[in-house]
Amino acid sequence: xxxxxxxxxxxxxxxxxxxxxxxxxxxxxxxxxxxxxxxxxxxxxxxxxxxxxxxxxxxxxxxxxxxxxxxxxxxxxxxxxxxxxxxxxxxxxxxxxxxxxxxxxxxxxxxxxxxxxxxxx
Amino acid sequence: xxxxxxxxxxxxxxxxxxxxxxxxxxxxxxxxxxxxxxxxxxxxxxxxxxxxxxxxxxxxxxxxxxxxxxxxxxxxxxxxxxxxxxxxxxxxxxxxxxxxxxxxxxxxxxxxxxxxxxxxxxxxxxxxxxxxxxxxxxxxxxxxxxxxxxxxxxxxxxxxxxxxxxxxxxxxxxxxxxxxxxxxxxxxxxxxxxxxxxxxxxxxxxxxxxxxxxxxxxxxxxxxxxxxxxxxxxxxxxxxxxxxxxxxxxxxxxxxxxxxxxxxxxxxxxxxxxxxxxxxxxxxxxxxxxxxxxxxxxxxxxxxxxxxxxxxxxxxxxxxxxxxxxxxxxxxxxxxxxxxxxxxxxxxxxxxxxxxxxxxxxxxxxxxxxxxxxxxxxxxxxxxxxxxxxxxxxxxxxxxxxxxxxxxxxxxxxxxxxxxxxxxxxxxxxxxxxxxxxxxxxxxxxxxxxxxxxxxxxxxxxxxxxxxxxxxxxxxxxxxxxxxxxxxxxxxxxxxxxxxxxxxxxxxxxxxxxxxxxxxxxxxxxxxxxxxxxxxxxxxxxxxxxxxxxxxxxxxxxxxxxxxxxxxxxxxxxxxxxxxxxxxxxx
Numbered sequence: 001x002x003x004x005x006x007x008x009x010x011x012x013x014x015x016x017x018x019x020x021x022x023x024x025x026x027x028x029x030x031x032x033x034x035x036x037x038x039x040x041x042x043x044x045x046x047x048x049x050x051x052x053x054x055x056x057x058x059x060x061x062x063x064x065x066x067x068x069x070x071x072x073x074x075x076x077x078x079x080x081x082x083x084x085x086x087x088x089x090x091x092x093x094x095x096x097x098x099x100x101x102x103x104x105x106x107x108x109x110x111x112x113x114x115x116x117x118x119x120x121x
Numbered sequence: 122x123x124x125x126x127x128x129x130x131x132x133x134x135x136x137x138x139x140x141x142x143x144x145x146x147x148x149x150x151x152x153x154x155x156x157x158x159x160x161x162x163x164x165x166x167x168x169x170x171x172x173x174x175x176x177x178x179x180x181x182x183x184x185x186x187x188x189x190x191x192x193x194x195x196x197x198x199x200x201x202x203x204x205x206x207x208x209x210x211x212x213x214x215x216x217x218x219x220x221x222x223x224x225x226x227x228x229x230x231x232x233x234x235x236x237x238x239x240x241x242x243x244x245x246x247x248x249x250x251x252x253x254x255x256x257x258x259x260x261x262x263x264x265x266x267x268x269x270x271x272x273x274x275x276x277x278x279x280x281x282x283x284x285x286x287x288x289x290x291x292x293x294x295x296x297x298x299x300x301x302x303x304x305x306x307x308x309x310x311x312x313x314x315x316x317x318x319x320x321x322x323x324x325x326x327x328x329x330x331x332x333x334x335x336x337x338x339x340x341x342x343x344x345x346x347x348x349x350x351x352x353x354x355x356x357x358x359x360x361x362x363x364x365x366x367x368x369x370x371x372x373x374x375x376x377x378x379x380x381x382x383x384x385x386x387x388x389x390x391x392x393x394x395x396x397x398x399x400x401x402x403x404x405x406x407x408x409x410x411x412x413x414x415x416x417x418x419x420x421x422x423x424x425x426x427x428x429x430x431x432x433x434x435x436x437x438x439x440x441x442x443x444x445x446x447x448x449x450x451x452x453x454x455x456x457x458x459x460x461x462x463x464x465x466x467x468x469x470x471x472x473x474x475x476x477x478x479x480x481x482x483x484x485x486x487x488x489x490x491x492x493x494x495x496x497x498x499x500x501x502x503x504x505x506x507x508x509x510x511x512x513x514x515x516x517x518x519x520x521x522x523x524x525x526x527x528x529x530x531x532x533x534x535x536x537x538x539x540x541x542x543x544x545x546x547x548x549x550x551x552x553x554x555x556x557x558x559x560x561x562x563x564x565x566x567x568x569x570x571x572x573x574x575x576x577x578x579x580x581x582x583x584x585x586x587x588x589x590x591x592x593x594x595x596x597x598x599x600x601x602x603x604x605x606x607x608x609x610x611x612x613x614x615x616x617x618x619x620x621x622x623x624x625x626x627x628x629x630x631x632x633x634x635x636x637x638x639x640x641x642x643x644x645x646x647x648x649x650x651x652x653x654x655x656x657x658x659x660x661x662x663x664x665x666x667x668x669x670x671x672x673x674x675x676x677x678x679x680x681x682x683x684x685x686x687x688x689x690x691x692x693x694x695x696x697x698x699x700x701x702x703x704x705x706x707x708x
Contacts, residue, residue, distance in 0.1 A: 012497050012500070012501060014501045014505065015497070015500050015501045015504055018501065018504035018505045018507070018508045019504050021508050021511075022504060022507055022508050022511055025508075025511045025512075025515065056493070103496075104496040104497065104499065104500040104540075105496060105499045105500040105502075105503040105504075105536060105537075105539075105540045106500070106503075107503075108504070108507050108511075
């Protein structure tokens with residue numbers, strides 16, 4: 001069985017790096033990028049099952065990135081990761097097609113659970 | 122420093138409220154005074170004018186019969202005297218001196234006069250020197266005493282006729298003298314004198330008043346005067362000695378306490394006081410060609426007895442009207458001013474609410490910014506520490522793991538705690554608009570209590586948390602519910618003494634509602650204050666509260682479709698119960 005491929009998109013490089021390693025340790029295949037542009041580039045080249053996306057990012061923001069991802073890959077699941085507890089943003093993201101949202105700081109087990117749930121659909 | 126500022130603000134608020142109360146009281150007074158002035162003063166002026174007019178009219182109506190009585194009595198008495206004087210004149214003209222010198226002739230004349238007029242006691246002829254010449258009457262031949270010094274004789278020789286005062290005459294009966302001077306050019310002068318029984322006066326005065334009114338419509342009022350026990354009619358002379366009997370002052374020749382009456386040929390009206398100081402109304406008329414004055418007298422109080430009910434009605438009408446107007450004006454003024462005060466209070470509450478909302482929004486924005494800035498590094502710490510723990514778990518070096526794992530777990534626990542703090546901050550950072558989400562009430566209440574756990578610890582306040590295992594997750598607004606429960610729990614903390622107890626419970630109420638109760642064993646709230654507890658600016662904290670907390674709490678609960686109630690007993694404690702719908706409310 002192929003591992004779940006996760007693309008982590010967050011402007012905090014340290015966070016991306018830690019999450020990448022922790023998910024990999026749990027049997028997932030995680031890759032991290034720090035900008036929206038890099039994410040789009042990665043998605044254009046590499047296969048991916050689910051995107052873990054920070055809402056607030058410089059350049060292309062999380063919500064805008066959802067739109068672009070859904071344009072390219074409507075079936076790709078997106079999970080929002082936000083430090084801004086804005087239900088408004090979360091609702092907007094959901095309307096744009098996001099699967100769910102999680103608040104920082106997120107617990108790794110909770111994150112894995114949501115990732116598994118998203119890819120099981 | 123902050124406490125000083127807060128205390129100063131509270132004092133200023135209290136002062137503002139006091140000034141406001143004075144302002145509204147003053148407003149009531151001004152409105153009542155101005156409306157009363159417009160409504161009541163003209164009524165009172167009109168009433169005074171009407172009263173005066175009625176009083177004057179009534180007085181005139183009451184005294185008119187007295188004047189008529191006096192005028193009619195005067196005419197009767199003058200006629201009576203005139204008849205007697207004329208009769209004497211006829212006797213003198215029709216009889217020569219020689220005939221009058223004849224006692225038999227004089228007796229015949231006396232008899233004729235009595236047959237015609239009655240009441241003539243005797244008849245005497247007196248020469249110009251005052252010496253009696255002939256006498257016909259009950260004293261036989263009469264006396265030989267000269268009348269030259271008698272006042273009546275001097276008067277008759279001076280004026281040609283005379284009517285004397287009443288005197289005690291023969292057989293101690295009251296008499297008066299009527300005399301004429303016969304001074305014809307072809308005859309020697311002499312005086313013809315008649316003594317008249319004054320019983321006739323009594324008849325003239327009293328009989329007039331005793332006439333039956335239906336036969337004498339002019340004197341109908343006189344009759345009423347005559348029969349009334351308080352009224353009196355009599356004749357006095359110039360020395361105010363009774364010339365006829367009086368109901369009030371006694372018998373003939375008794376003196377009266379009346380003051381001197383101004384001379385008047387017509388009937389006049391006068392108000393005097395008797396010896397006791399009681400006002401009397403006197404109508405009087407001088408009898409011409411005599412020393413007599415007819416007096417009709419009535420105590421003012423008795424005369425005005427009929428006026429009293431009219432006066433009572435006249436006074437009652439404006440008084441009752443004024444009282445009614447005043448009652449309506451006062452009620453209306455208080456009502457209007459209360460409405461103004463309510464409007465002012467609502468407006469002030471709205472301003473405060475806006476201010477409070479803005480403040481909360483500012484705090485929210487600040488909290489959100491802080492939370493956001495902290496969350497990112499916190500996430501990194503959490504994930505990095507988590508990664509270390511992952512690696513340690515996978516590591517084969519057990520001793521290192523055993524030493525490092527507790528440290529890593531401690532880091533993770535602290536990070537988690539920081540995470541909860543930022544969660545709470547973010548809860549308050551949410552907009553004032555209701556944002557519906559699934560809420561675990563148990564969790565939410567525990568988060569609220571975390572804010573106060575330090576204070577509970579310092580003050581040794583025991584917080585018991587009982588909840589229904591089957592309590593459902595509800596759909597509501599997290600931030601606003603946090604605010605609601607924080608306000609109520611804060612109040613409970615303020616109410617209890619150190620070492621007190623606070624019980625929080627969650628109970629399911631059927632399928633559609635849950636009730637959260639927060640009970641303390643604090644001082645309690647007096648019963649008369651309970652109904653105002655949710656009013657804006659109402660506080661029991663004696664200068665330490667804004668009076669807005671529970672008002673805002675009430676508003677939020679209503680907005681979320683719930684209800685809030687309070688039970689309290691002084692000295693036993695207070696219980697707030699917040700009932701919330703399980704599902705989203707469209708209230």
